[in-house]
Amino acid sequence: MPDTASAAVTPLPPLTSQAERLIELGVHELAGMTADDLRAFAADSAAAGSAPAGSADAGNDTLLAVHPGRVAASALAPLLQRDGKSGFVVVDMPDVDDFAPHGIDLPEAPLYLVTGVDRGDRMANWSPEEALPALTEEHRSPLLLTEGIHWVLQQPAALERNHCFMTIGSRLRKANGALDTRTPAIWISNGSGRDGRERRNAPKVGWCWWGNRHTWLGFASATGRRP
Template sequence: MSEATPTASTVLPALPALGAQAERLIELGVHAFSGLAADEIRAFAANAEGSQGSDGALLAVHPGRAPASALAPLLRRDGKPGFVVTDMPDVDLFTPCAVELPDAPLYLVTAPDRGDHMANWSPSEALPALTDEGRTPLLLTEGIHWVLQQPEALERNRCFMTIGSRLRKANGTMDARTPALWISNGTGRDGRERRNAPKVGWCWWNNRHTWLGFASAKDRTAKDG
């Protein structure tokens, strides 16, 4: 899983306006598999635009409607579709943990950040630090939404973990795997044909990686006006 030591952090462009984000989701067909009407997404975005905190916000579909397994193949890089690693067939069982998620089909994720300053931290170290900063870790589905709207957010050697999603085992303990988004090197079971493709994978809860930050947001809101 290792990659080269990261270079200086990149300043990302502003997220598209919420109306443009809505059209992007519709273009990709997200409304179709999430049980939403295209006009429902458009209306939510139109009502939310201009409200306090909507500038720089990410439009997200609730993971219960748009799971990671359906969203990941919509990612594109160098013309190659995104994919979930073969040893994560249970990707959709990674659900929100210690995250307050709006009870709504659509919501806003405000001020997403890649967490480059936490590169080479472990998830166990990053979570309390994010809490101290007043930030909330992104869910895996939110991370995918972010890259769908802003492909520049996934940069080689500047990728990120989404530790707001965890898998609780039958005995009540947490699975040690934690989801992440990065760029495939086309090695191992990925296959050479997937080199440079966006990749949903996992890392261990107590391990560090110099090329993985910890994506987070200021908050989430389902307000539509």
């Protein structure tokens, strides 16, 4: 069994700080909005108040996200940083932006909140096929790939060696109607194979098979989403 005794992921910054981080990275421009749009949404959401104490959404585990229809995973991935190295998408995933929300109702707004974010370390060494029904039973929703990238942009400590995560809320529907058996994940490159040695320790957007298990990958999820 894998060692799941990782350091606890520290709380997310306040929503207003998250907005400033996205502005610093230029995400607002990628999404076709202004810095003031981001600041206003974050301020209004913060003013609306946090979840009641003791609830699943209490604490700083709420993530500010841009709708995937406004900014794609391929545009967000290079903004990731670790050890001075930029994030990247694996070369055998040129269709990364075709992975879309599956079985998830997103708010119809350019910006929204993802509540109760969790890395899912307890499910390390589970397959996506095993994890999805378990998350559903727990009334949790798997993160989208873009949400996972947003999380690491805001909280780099969410990604650590031997404790990375899958984002199985994003799936690819093939032309014949069947779901592609690849499932997206975010982890840290070893600099081997086609990644290249220069990318060792860089954040990596890749994929795993629907039925395979990996000891270093949990399943990131949330309690919900709201505008």
